[in-house]
Amino acid sequence: MRLLTIDSVNPAILKVQYAVRGELAIKAEEHRAKLTKDDHGLPFKRIINSNIGNPQQKGLDQPPITWTRQVCALMEWPALMDLAPQAFPKDVIARAKELQEDIGSIGAYSHSQGVPLIRKSVANFIEERDGYPSNPDHIFLTAGASTGVSLLISMLITPPKSGILIPIPQYPLYTATLAQHSGIAIPYHLDEASEWSTSLHEIEGALAKSYEDGIEPKALVIINPGNPTGALLDENTQEELVKLCEKHSLVLLADEVYQNNLHKPDSHPFTSFKKIVRRMNSPIPVFSFHSISKGVQGECGRRGGYFECTNIPDSILALIYKMASVGICPPLTGQIGVDCMVRPPKPGEESYPLWKKETDTIHETLALRTKIMAERLNKLPGVSCVPSPGALYLYPKLDLPESAIEAASKAGKSPDTFYALQLLDETGICVVPGEGFGKKDGHNYYRLTCLCPGVEEYVGALEQFHVNFMKKYGRV
Template sequence: MTSSRLSAVLPRLYFPSKTFSSAPNLSRSLSRSFPRFAHKMRELTTKDLNPALLNVQYAVRGELAIKAEDLRTRLESEDHGLPFGKIINSNIGNPQQKGLDQPPITFTRQVAALMEYPPLIDIVKDKWPSDVIQRAQELQREIGSIGAYSHSKGVPFVRKSVAKFIEERDGYPADPEDIFLTAGASAGVSLLLNMLITPPNTGILIPIPQYPLYTATLAQFNGVALPYHLSEPDGWKTSLHEIRDAITKAEKEGVHPRALVIINPGNPTGSLLDFPTMEEVVRLCEDHSLVLLADEVYQTNLHSPTTHPFHSFKQVVRKLNSPIPLFSFHSTSKGVTGECGRRGGYFECTNISPEVQALMYKMVSVGLCPPLSGQVGVDCMVRPPKEGDPSYPLWKQETDKTHAALAQRTKLMADRLNALPGVSCVNSPGALYLYPKLELPDKAVEEAKRQGKTPDTLYALELLDETGICVVPGSGFGQKDGEHHYRLTCLCPGVEEYVQALENFHQKFLKKYGGL
């Protein structure tokens, strides 16, 4: 390129806004700036991308969440003109989000701080509990700097901690080599669905309602979602005949069922499986040669652990001496840990061959390693302070307080929602959510149709506009035809005021559309 040509192009490169002022002018601008290449260049469009991406939907951060952020921006101006003063994000299980403000566990944060900046130990060694210092020093010896890559499956020492946690929980041995640390449970789910799906006819059985991670990931990898409905009249119980019907239907349509997803405790329902039902699920997987994907990230979110205990599918599989392939997921994002942004999690392989695990190792190696800060979080989650440790009294106080708050909010919300006309709500024994059912007036259904929306989306949008409360329509999770639900979290502080706003809105909505 001659100096005159170079001087002509440089201003455009350094000040692109003068040339590339808008997308429609892109080709014309390129022609002026780079005449040699203009005949080869064309604008990148969605037609040039993987078509499977166009089918991906993720309702938890969909239309309602986007509008909530727009309204949050409006609230920053003094003359916003909105009938509320804040946005309440009840759409996602994000405990430490601003506005929900679940307090982090001090032990976890102190260990994390010392791992981020080891010289801090010298400053706090006489101020922080000695077991915090010991844990950080132990992890530093095993990990080194958290700014470095680790083993692709995760730090071996942390995987040993996870294995010991599983053994103590279930009463059966666990092998650290069967454990993969991940960037939250979602990364593990995505990896395994990608490996299990062989397009175009691989089916994955998913509960309805379900967490939309599964439908979104299936769409991305060209898998076929095989829905089976949970039984709402029975407290959202897993229905074995629904699963069998879904398998039969899939096989008639030429789809091969490969795996069964169980979310326990449930999301969005908060349901909790009993041991006999879990045994039936394992036997069903044996009968149909299904891989079992056990999403158990809410295992410590139990509101009545004495009467409604959690059992892992690993425990059931080992008790039955079953050969079914099982992948079990856990995460630091839920429970009382609530460290969503730290991106820590793991999955355990049960009855998975060395050949398959070797392939899995190759795939996770492509991503080099899960986040080290997340791995530290996993270690703190599976190895919390024990009675007698200096950190234990505060850890016990903090975790008990969070458990009590979630249980109290869940019960209060379920009771108040059930008292409303046209609303029924199963009182959740676990997880972070309620999933109330709505009987909507015909006029509301007609208005939703006129707007090109589902009726529960109309309800949720008007709820957001009137109160600032952001929920997720049931259509984003799946529901039976003609039914309407929404999911809301039980994380919100000031729950009495929050539920009062829900009640007032519901009454106004029914009057508006002739339901009262």
């Protein structure tokens, strides 16, 4: 018989690239396995997975929000309400009872679109945030934002000659999903010189090129706050982007999963695209994504999130429902996580003080770390770094010596991948090279998270590595 080989499988799948868990992450896992042996011979004691925004991972150990975990524990085993009532605040018990009454067991499939009560909670949250109505029937709960993005991209793309506008640098989920569904990524560059802002001119240029190439643009992806850049859009730019979508009949995919990760909310606030579109009374179709994996919850492993549909006709909503139903339903504990995020304890309720303290601490720690890390990175020779006002990352630019670039070329690697591989081998710190996010030719970057265990250990190791690297390749 003929064996199964990569030559015989779907070529679209071969084209998929996902660097966040790619070569570097796989090598990090190999090092981690080695570290369990006494004679590992590695010059570090542990792996720091700075390649992925995963706040609760081992070694980082950002504590979960107690409120969320208490509600979830009662949903898992309701008998605890009677067996250990003293262990739970009253508002936790009340919330669990309310959810149980509506849901029944979390071991049952829910409505494919998500538990109706939780969709109502989400709609209320959006109404309070934006000051415009939100319809629970236009909300789809998902297993993290990724499944929603994947579902909608697979629906919007009409192969072989249609595409979606993607910011560069971008979160590689978008290009990976496009490749999987034989869609074309239409890249537009963000402007590093002005804090990674979004340029209408760049997008118009990308559109013109796509028309020239016979590619039909279907949608525009905006990540706000940005990933990997942390940039925040101002409302004026948002309005211009909405007009651009009107002009070119584009669907707007608004990735707003970092909306609660704001380090400088006074100078860099967040406004949702839903609000802008409603205020302008624009007819453009918008899908906006949110997630429990980021923000202060950081409940990545739970797999929860949602997307809201704005200006989407019923026929398309029915189609989305059908596709959601093939996956049957999002994980119930992820859905409970969404409820806990959008409907936290209120002042005066028993859980409020602890919830407030825990969430404040996470916000403050992240803002402080981001600031310190950006300052220290910017002091390094050949490194420049926009101090992110949002999200969980920094995206330093590397100006590398010619001899390093030549050595990378000989090794068959892009210079930033070459740099990141050595960083991993020498310090145990795993980052994602700029190559994974798309970038302009000849520029080099890497993305690292600001979820470090201790700034000194982490940034100290980065600094020492960088100085040695620059020396090794003949600069400094």
